[in-house]
Amino acid sequence: MTNRPTRYRSALHHRIPGGRDGRRMLLVALIDKIGTGLWAASTALYFTYVTGLGIAQIGILVGVAGGIGIAGAPLAGRLADRFPVTRILIAAQLLRAAALLALLTTDDYILLVLYSALGAVPDRATNVLTKLYAARAAGPERVRYQAINRTVANVGWAIGGLAAAAALSAATSTVYQLLLVGNALSYAVMAGLTFTCAEPPAPSRVVAKSAPASAAAGNTPEATEATEASPPSPWRDRTFLAFTATETALFLDDTILQVAMPLWIVHATDAPVGLAPLLLVLNSVLVVLFQVPLSRFGATTSAARRLLIPLACLFVAGTLALAASAADGRWTAVTALVVGAVALTFAEMVHATASWELSVALAPDDAQGAYLGVHGLAGSTQRCVGPLLLTAVIATGPLAWPLLGAGLAASCAVQYRLVRAKAAERSLSVPTVTVSEH
Incomplete structure (x- = not known):
């Protein structure tokens, strides 16, 4: 006891x-x-x-x-x-x-x-x-x-x-x-x-602080030069920049759910306008229920990479459902919109899981902050460009949704290949990080 x-x-x-x-x-x-x-x-x-x-x-x-x-x-x-x-x-x-x-x-x-x-x-x-x-x-x-x-x-x-x-x-x-x-x-x-929170260990600052100690220990000039070299820059890493570009496309799930779907309901379907906020509530409920359980499927870099395959399928299913919602009939529209919202919400959660792991795994330890900062441009850029793209999709009509879905699936395929190439280069090893409990 x-x-x-x-x-x-x-x-x-x-x-x-x-x-x-x-x-x-x-x-x-x-x-x-x-x-x-x-x-x-x-x-x-x-x-x-x-x-x-x-x-x-x-x-x-x-x-x-x-x-x-x-x-x-x-x-x-x-x-x-x-x-x-x-x-x-x-x-x-x-x-x-x-x-x-x-x-x-x-x-x-x-x-x-x-x-x-x-x-x-x-x-x-x-x-x-x-x-x-x-x-x-x-x-x-x-x-x-x-x-x-x-x-x-x-x-x-x-x-x-x-x-x-x-x-x-x-x-x-x-x-x-x-x-x-x-x-x-x-x-x-x-x-x-x-x-009140303790500062977690930062590999970049540990490397920087070790440089004088290495020089004082009498290391060779080559070793000292390597230690004092500037950390890698994400702006010169073509693979990471391409990865970030594909992320900009995949972050569109957010704007589809919050901006495009309400506009689509109003301008292109027979569904009641009141369905729009209910779909956003459904999105939040699903995230609360399933985001943590889904995270175990992306706990390693290879597992996160494999998630890109079902992610492509979810994007295609969600956009096809949105196209189908333009058919005549209130209940047909409501059913298709609910299916689309569920598929795109799961796409949002799967992408979040894969994105968290891959963006960190692709970043060198001594430039982790700089790399994640560049990766953050994907979400910020999507917030500016996404609404313009999706309003154009809505103006074009139902056939534009499958084309968007195909483009998102292609982005998943490109990212899948990019991560494989980077895995061969760096083996995508993820160091264990400990945290102080003080």
Whole structure:
């Protein structure tokens, strides 16, 4: 009886990769998405009713901020190879809060665009930094940790969205401002929690610190020169750049589900408009239920590579279902849309699992941050280009969906071949990473 509490605590400790700090960072992710859910649901309304912007002005503001925000991913990755990732995360969180609160101080359009852009850079940076923290802290269990993190994030989004929906029933300027302040406060709380987390080992900084010691030990000039050489650059790695390009295409699942599907329902099908938010709820529920169980199928690099085959099939099935939803009849449309949403949601989860493992495995240890920063450009670029591409698909009509599915399947095939080539070059060995429990 006396040993049972100890065994229970031990099991609880190992349930979340990364130990105590891993659990704290999951709490940070939950708070992040709750706050973001509060603000995301009211952003357009805030700019419309509080600052008095028109639809075209809001569109330009969002587009400019998104374009400038693309720089956040590679910048964060480069910094994380030189400085503690937790400290950069804290700075990013505080900058997000400051940029958001700055919106309360002005109605000037130029300043609103500037503050929104300043907030978009650390926002995109945070995505890369949290992934890098997981790679360093969770080590071989990084895929499972990222799956848990994504599940927690979806729960946070749901909580924030529901809270915003309840608050927006009042529909006053004060409510919009309070939602903005609530999101800013969530960033401050996140910074405080991140400050309590231990810094995980960073291979790039370990290599850098070992250079003087090697020279002092009297190593040969050749060895000293190799140690002091600059780390590899992802911008000169053609294979990794091609991998990132295919990732930009595969990240389209996000925009299909959140942007294209609601527009498609309204403009091309007989399905009721109210189905659109229900499909997004279905997406969140499926992610919460299945993202963690699916992560075990991508726990190694070879397993993650094999996932690209079912991923291609899911993309084809989902886009064919969307094409079929344009047929006459309400129930035919509803059935096809549900099938498409389920297939594309599983594509989203399978791609997330494969992407987490492959992007880290393809990155050299001494330039992990820089490589993951470049990989982060895939998601950021897709957010800018994806809506334009998919609105063109919708305008073209049902036949465009199978063509898109074929293109996504081809991207999977290209990526499958790229990873095999890299495996032959580097054997895709993944070092075990330990994390301090202090």
